[in-house]
Amino acid sequence: MSAIITLGVMGAVLGFGLAYAAQILKVEADPRIAAVKDLLPGYECGACGFPGCLAFAEGIIENEVERLSDCKPGKDQHYNAILAYLKDHPNKDGSHINVKK
Numbered sequence: 001m002s003a004i005i006t007l008g009v010m011g012a013v014l015g016f017g018l019a020y021a022a023q024i025l026k027v028e029a030d031p032r033i034a035a036v037k038d039l040l041p042g043y044e045c046g047a048c049g050f051p052g053c054l055a056f057a058e059g060i061i062e063n064e065v066e067r068l069s070d071c072k073p074g075k076d077q078h079y080n081a082i083l084a085y086l087k088d089h090p091n092k093d094g095s096h097i098n099v100k101k
């Protein structure tokens with residue numbers, strides 16, 4: 001009986017510890033990444049050289065992508081929508097992401 005109580009207490013303590021650590025160590029993702037991903041074709045094909053559309057969007061926001069046309073299935077409508085979005089959503093310091101069509 002005492003083993004069950006001990007394991008229960010240990011589980012509760014570890015659970016609260018993990019919940020607290022998750023709050024402290026939480027990393028806020030740039031909301032522009034998800035917005036740009038939604039503007040991509042969404043085929044998850046990897047033709048851009050990234051493992052998927054989310055990674056490509058992350059690359060755009062982190063200035064690792066030079067040309068949106070690296071997304072091979074993308075069309076002008078996708079590229080123009082992303083460029084317009086990025087123009088309206090600059091970096092925190094006011095600078096703009098330097099990516100070309």
Ligand code: SF4
Binds near residue numbers: 041043050051072
């Ligand atoms: S090439 Fe375009 S559609 Fe394919 S994974 Fe990359 S971003 Fe997504």
